[in-house]
Each structure stands twice: as C-alpha cells, then as structure tokens.
Amino acid sequence: MSQQTALSVKDLKTYFYTNKRCNKAVNGVSFDIKKGSTLCIVGESGCGKSVTASTIMQLLPRLSRIEEGSITYNSDAGEIAIHELERDGAEMKRIRGSEIAMIFQDPMTALNPVYTIGFQIAESLQYHTDLNKSQIRARTIELLANMGIPSPEQRVDEYPHHYSGGMRQRAMIAMAMSCNPKILIADEPTTALDVTIQAQIFELMEKLKTENDTAIMLITHDMGVVAELADDVAVMYMGNIVEAGTVDDVLRRPRHPYTKALLESIPVLGRGRSQDIKSIRGATPDPYDRPKGCQFAPRCDFATDACNQMPAEEQLSDTHRVMCWQHEELKQNA
Amino acid sequence: MLTFIVRRLLITLPMMLVISFLVYLGLELTPGDAVSHMIDPEVANEVTPEQLAQLRAAYGLDKSFIERYGIWLVNIVQGNFGHSLSGGVSISAIVLDRLPATLELSVFALLFSTLIGCVLGTISALRRGSATDSTLTVVGMLGVSIPEFFFGLVAILIFALHLNWLPVGGRLMPGDESFIDHLPNIILPGIVLSLMMTAGVMRYSRSAMLDSLSREFIRTARSKGLPEWRINLVHGFRVALTPVVVLIGFRLPTLIGGSVIIEEVFQWPGVGSEFIEAVRGSDYPLVMSIALMSVFAVLMASLIVDVLTALIDPRVRLG
Numbered sequence: 001m002s003q004q005t006a007l008s009v010k011d012l013k014t015y016f017y018t019n020k021r022c023n024k025a026v027n028g029v030s031f032d033i034k035k036g037s038t039l040c041i042v043g044e045s046g047c048g049k050s051v052t053a054s055t056i057m058q059l060l061p062r063l064s065r066i067e068e069g070s071i072t073y074n075s076d077a078g079e080i081a082i083h084e085l086e087r088d089g090a091e092m093k094r095i096r097g098s099e100i101a102m103i104f105q106d107p108m109t110a111l112n113p114v115y116t117i118g119f120q121i122a123e124s125l126q127y128h129t130d131l132n133k134s135q136i137r138a139r140t141i142e143l144l145a146n147m148g149i150p151s152p153e154q155r156v157d158e159y160p161h162h163y164s165g166g167m168r169q170r171a172m173i174a175m176a177m178s179c180n181p182k183i184l185i186a187d188e189p190t191t192a193l194d195v196t197i198q199a200q201i202f203e204l205m206e207k208l209k210t211e212n213d214t215a216i217m218l219i220t221h222d223m224g225v226v227a228e229l230a231d232d233v234a235v236m237y238m239g240n241i242v243e244a245g246t247v248d249d250v251l252r253r254p255r256h257p258y259t260k261a262l263l264e265s266i267p268v269l270g271r272g273r274s275q276d277i278k279s280i281r282g283a284t285p286d287p288y289d290r291p292k293g294c295q296f297a298p299r300c301d302f303a304t305d306a307c308n309q310m311p312a313e314e315q316l317s318d319t320h321r322v323m324c325w326q327h328e329e330l331k332q333n334a
Numbered sequence: 335m336l337t338f339i340v341r342r343l344l345i346t347l348p349m350m351l352v353i354s355f356l357v358y359l360g361l362e363l364t365p366g367d368a369v370s371h372m373i374d375p376e377v378a379n380e381v382t383p384e385q386l387a388q389l390r391a392a393y394g395l396d397k398s399f400i401e402r403y404g405i406w407l408v409n410i411v412q413g414n415f416g417h418s419l420s421g422g423v424s425i426s427a428i429v430l431d432r433l434p435a436t437l438e439l440s441v442f443a444l445l446f447s448t449l450i451g452c453v454l455g456t457i458s459a460l461r462r463g464s465a466t467d468s469t470l471t472v473v474g475m476l477g478v479s480i481p482e483f484f485f486g487l488v489a490i491l492i493f494a495l496h497l498n499w500l501p502v503g504g505r506l507m508p509g510d511e512s513f514i515d516h517l518p519n520i521i522l523p524g525i526v527l528s529l530m531m532t533a534g535v536m537r538y539s540r541s542a543m544l545d546s547l548s549r550e551f552i553r554t555a556r557s558k559g560l561p562e563w564r565i566n567l568v569h570g571f572r573v574a575l576t577p578v579v580v581l582i583g584f585r586l587p588t589l590i591g592g593s594v595i596i597e598e599v600f601q602w603p604g605v606g607s608e609f610i611e612a613v614r615g616s617d618y619p620l621v622m623s624i625a626l627m628s629v630f631a632v633l634m635a636s637l638i639v640d641v642l643t644a645l646i647d648p649r650v651r652l653g
C-alpha cells in the first residue's frame with residue numbers, strides 16, 4: 001500500500017440477514033482514501049453508503065456481517081487489517097475514536113442530551129490519551145475554540161440543547177477530532193443544517209483536512225457538495241461503486257448512465273429557470289428482489305440485452321473506473 | 335433550581351386547598367355531627383334541644399359551613415386535626431404514633447422496588463430476546479396483575495408458616511429496639527408491598543432502556559470507542575432513568591394505597607391498619623384526616639419526584 005493511502009477497501013461485501021432473507025447492502029466495493037484528501041461517496045437513498053461507513057468502523061448491527069473483502073488501515077505503526085479484528089475487541093475500540101472518527105447526520109440526536117458538551121468531548125480524551133483531568137479540560141476548551149465556538153470556557157459546561165444546530169455539529173467535529181484521528185468519516189454531516197451553516201461546516205472540514213492531513217470520507221446526496229469539496233468521488237448504486245475517479249473524471253466526463261442521470265437531476269446556477277432538470281426515472285429496486293445483471297438496467301436509457309449480466313469493472317485511466325457495458329456509448333454521447 | 339421548586343410549590347398549594355375542601359365537605363355530609371356523637375344514646379332522650387343548641391354553639395357548630403371550614407383549615411395548618419370519635423384522643427397523636435411504622439415500610443418498599451426493578455429491567459433490556467428476558471417479562475406480567483394481598487397470604491403461608499424462616503407479622507417483638515432487630519419482620523411485608531411496584535418499574539425500565547439504547551447518541555458513544563459498560567450505563571441507563579423516576583412518582587399513590595392492605599395482612603401497626611380500624615368504627619374524622627394526610631403525602635412525593643427529574647434531566651430545568 002502506498003504511504004499516501006490512509007485506508008484501502010478491497011472487494012468489500014456486507015450482508016444483512018433479516019427474516020431469513022439476505023440483503024446484500026454492500027456488494028463488492030473497493031476504494032482508497034488518501035491522506036489529506038476528501039473522498040465523496042454519492043448515491044440515492046438506500047444504496048449502502050452508511051453501511052459502508054459503519055463497516056469500516058465495525059459498527060454494524062448484530063444481524064449483519066462482513067462477508068468478504070478487506071479493509072486495511074495504514075496506521076503510524078504499520079498496516080492494520082480491520083476486517084480481521086474482533087468487532088468489539090480492545091484493538092477495534094482503540095482505533096474507534098482515536099484513529100478513525102465519525103460524525104453523523106443529525107447533531108441534535110447524536111449528542112447525549114443529559115451530559116455537557118465538555119463531558120462528551122472529555123470522554124474520548126479520557127479513554128484514548130494519557131492526559132490528566134486538567135489537561136483534558138484545557139484540551140477540550142482548545143478544541144471548541146479551534147472549531148470556532150465562541151467563549152468556549154463557558155460553552156464547555158453547557159448542554160447540547162443550549163447549542164444551535166450548527167454549533168452542535170461543530171461540537172461533534174471537536175469530539176471527533178479530539179484525538180487527532182487519521183481518518184474522519186462524515187455521514188451526511190450537513191443534511192440537517194441550513195445552507196449558510198452548511199458552508200461553514202464544510203469550510204471547517206477543509207481546514208482540518210489541510211492542517212492535520214486528515215483523510216475525509218464524506219457521504220452526501222448533494223452533487224453540489226461534491227463539486228465543492230471532493231478530491232475523489234465514488235458513485236454508489238445498490239451496493240456497488242458504479243463509477244469512481246477524481247472529481248474531474250466523474251463530474252466532467254461521466255461514463256456511467258447513473259452518474260450522468262444524477263448530474264442531470266440537479267439544477268445549475270445561472271442557467272435560468274427553463275433548464276431541463278431530469279429526475280431519474282423509476283425507483284431503486286427492492287433490495288430483496290434485485291435485477292439479475294446490472295442493477296441500474298431497468299432505469300437506464302442505454303440498456304441493452306448485454307446488461308442482463310453484471311458488468312465487470314473497467315479501468316478507463318489511472319484514476320477513472322466504471323462498471324457499465326455501455327460506457328463507450330456514453331463517451332461519444334458526452 | 336430554587337425558583338423551580340418555589341414555582342412547583344405554588345402549583346401544589348391550590349391543589350391542597352381544593353382537596354382539603356372536598357375532604358371537609360365529605361366530613362360534613364356524614365350522618366350526625368360531633369355533638370350527636372358525644373352524647374351517649376342512653377341519655378339522648380333526656381337532653382333538651384336548648385342544651386343541644388348550647389353545646390353546638392360551644393363547639394362553633396352554629397356557624398356557617400364556610401366559616402367552619404376556615405376554622406378547621408387554620409387548625410389543620412397548625413397541626414391540629416381534632417379528635418378521634420372513639421376515645422377522644424387527638425388525631426395528630428394517633429397518627430404520629432403510627433407514622434414511623436408506615437414510613438419504615440413504605441421507604442423499604444420504595445427503595446427495594448426502585449433498586450431491584452431498575453436492575454432487572456436493565457438486565458432484561460441488555461439481554462433482550464434471551465431466556466432471561468422472557469422469564470423476567472412473564473414474571474413481571476404476573477407481578478403487575480396479581481393483587482398484593484394474595485401475594486401476602488401466599489408469602490405468609492410459605493415463608494412464615496411452612497418454612498418458618500420469617501415471622502408471620504407484627505413489627506416490634508419484646509426486646510427489639512434497633513432497626514436491625516426488626517429487620518426480619520419488615521422483610522415479608524416490605525417485599526410483598528413492593529412487588530407490584532417492582533414489576534412495574536422493571537417493565538418500564540426495560541422499555542425505557544431499550545428506547546435509550548436505540549437512540550443515536552449510543553452510536554456516537556460506540557464510535558468513540560468507549561467500553562461497553564460505559565455505553566450501556568453511563569449513556570444508556572442515565573437517559574432511561576428520567577422516565578423511570580417519573581413512573582415511580584406516578585406509582586407512589588399505589589404504594590400508599592397498597593400499604594393499607596399489607597399493614598392489615600401482616601398486622602403492621604402503621605397508619606394503614608389504623609385507617610381500616612377507623613373505617614370499621616365509622617370514625618369519620620379520623621378516616622378523613624388520614625385520607626387528607628395521604629393526599630398530602632402523595633403531593634409532596636410528586637413534588638420531590640419533579641425536583642429529582644429536574645436534577646437528573648438538564649432539559650427540564652430550563653422549562
């Protein structure tokens with residue numbers, strides 16, 4: 001693994017077993033996250049973005065497990081095969097919070113309402129560092145200050161309900177960053193916030209990325225966010241990464257019909273009201289009753305008979321890859 | 335916090351007034367008055383109406399209802415509840431004499447049910463779906479549906495008469511002095527009294543705990559790499575505690591009601607068994623006074639619960 005890679009996921013499969021049926025929520029995904037860069041994972045609801053994130057942290061519900069594949073974390077002390085670690089074993093618990101940290105969609109519910117913000121940040125420090133009580137407190141206040149929380153000396157002793165939504169997410173980020181993790185996983189961190197706050201949170205994440213060399217995995221629905229923040233992009237559909245590459249690869253030269261459809265479904269600023277915005281036709285299939293071949297075929301304008309078979313992953317350039325039989329077609333089309 | 339308590343007290347006060355009025359009205363509607371109770375039926379025929387009126391005036395009974403209520407209320411606030419009909423002993427003295435036994439029993443039952451209920455409920459929630467969980471659920475269901483006096487009789491039969499482990503009833507044996515001395519006596523009535531509450535607290539803390547464990551802050555705690563016990567107790571149980579304390583507050587009246595029956599079954603010399611004797615002897619002033627004091631106890635308890643809730647839940651303090 002290259003020294004620049006923070007995390008490498010290969011052929012990962014995570015299945016859910018509910019009511020004796022199997023949901024192949026993540027069905028063979030591979031990607032790398034590089035140090036100091038942002039990988040955006042996009043895709044419609046239910047395509048397996050959050051499950052991919054929980055799999056990396058081994059935070060899966062009981063009824064699911066890693067079926068195949070590998071997750072390799074490049075720590076300072078050498079490579080760690082996360083998929084081989086015991087789910088709630090000591091090593092996994094050490095990595096969680098200190099090496100790989102996570103922030104969630106809704107900062108309202110992600111913080112415990114009965115403890116002060118300071119208590120909840122200090123908790124991480126208490127378990128992952130050797131700092132003593134007063135050092136922990138000083139570090140907590142410093143973290144809040146770094147995240148742009150005004151008068152942190154007072155704010156540290158306040159409860160989550162005293163914080164506004166944006167401040168709560170800042171506090172969440174402070175908590176996640178408390179032990180200087182190498183990787184920050186953000187699962188739709190701004191969906192619950194309004195647009196101006198959203199911009200501030202992203203600005204903060206950009207700052208962390210450049211200052212601390214943190215690798216960020218950002219899950220989002222929003223192609224606008226991708227354009228703004230991503231270094232690399234992976235487009236997920238029904239448990240597969242159907243297209244991946246650098247932002248330029250994916251946003252400017254999309255080669256998968258699904259990526260193209262996603263891009264066409266968002267309005268572009270400055271093109272006026274009359275621009276034609278296409279929503280993607282149809283709906284995502286029932287995860288228990290999947291199409292046989294390409295998962296997107298039933299909704300795809302380019303589908304042919306060939307699409308009844310699962311397309312192989314094809315490398316278009318060093319960085320750009322796609323999973324589609326018709327990608328040549330799209331090249332001409334673009 | 336202080337303003338919270340003061341505000342809460344101000345809400346309790348009018349409630350007390352309304353209830354005391356209802357109690358007085360009840361007293362008024364009972365047949366006869368203090369004077370007719372004082373006169374021996376054998377000599378009743380020899381008393382002239384003038385003498386009766388004189389007596390009534392002496393006791394202030396010729397005043398209007400509202401006036402008499404006012405006087406009664408002032409007396410009560412000063413701790414003077416009047417006199418029992420049988421024997422003419424001061425009601426305050428009777429109750430004060432009986433109160434320690436009742437307090438001892440209720441506090442024991444309250445502590446027992448809170449502790450055991452929370453522990454069992456938490457275990458049940460943490461092992462949901464297991465055999466332990468199903469067993470506890472069935473036991474809990476039985477617990478809330480079988481009346482306490484029945485448990486009481488069965489317990490006496492098994493543990494006192496059959497196994498001879500614990501005394502049948504009573505509180506103080508000759509020579510008993512400290513709490514430890516009559517610990518064996520309190521075990522049966524205390525546990526029987528707390529059974530229903532324990533089952534209720536257990537079921538409720540199980541569901542509160544399950545609810546709390548499914549919340550997102552638990553996932554956050556887990557993503558921080560905290561140890562399992564800390565996730566379950568410091569984060570999960572702590573949040574489940576608020577609804578459980580509220581439930582205990584709601585159930586306190588049942589505990590007080592239950593103690594009347596349990597005291598009778600176990601011959602526990604508390605206010606409850608006095609209450610039953612008073613009902614049997616149609617000693618209305620005593621019955622009403624005890625009822626009033628019980629209501630007062632319930633209101634005070636719910637006040638304490640509210641303060642507790644505010645203490646353990648920072649969000650309540652705000653409102």
Ligand SMILES: Nc1ncnc2c1ncn2[C@@H]1O[C@H](COP(=O)(O)OP(=O)(O)OP(=O)(O)O)[C@@H](O)[C@H]1O
Binds near residue numbers: 016043044046050287
């Ligand atoms: N706890 C769970 N139990 C059972 N199935 C689950 C669970 N969590 C996710 N799944 C299934 O896994 C699949 C992927 O879900 P996932 O939450 O990863 O979607 P997502 O891409 O994050 O969607 P969204 O944008 O709505 O967050 C879905 O089919 C979902 O039904």
Ligand SMILES: [Mg+2]
Binds near residue numbers: 049050051187
């Ligand atoms: Mg999700």
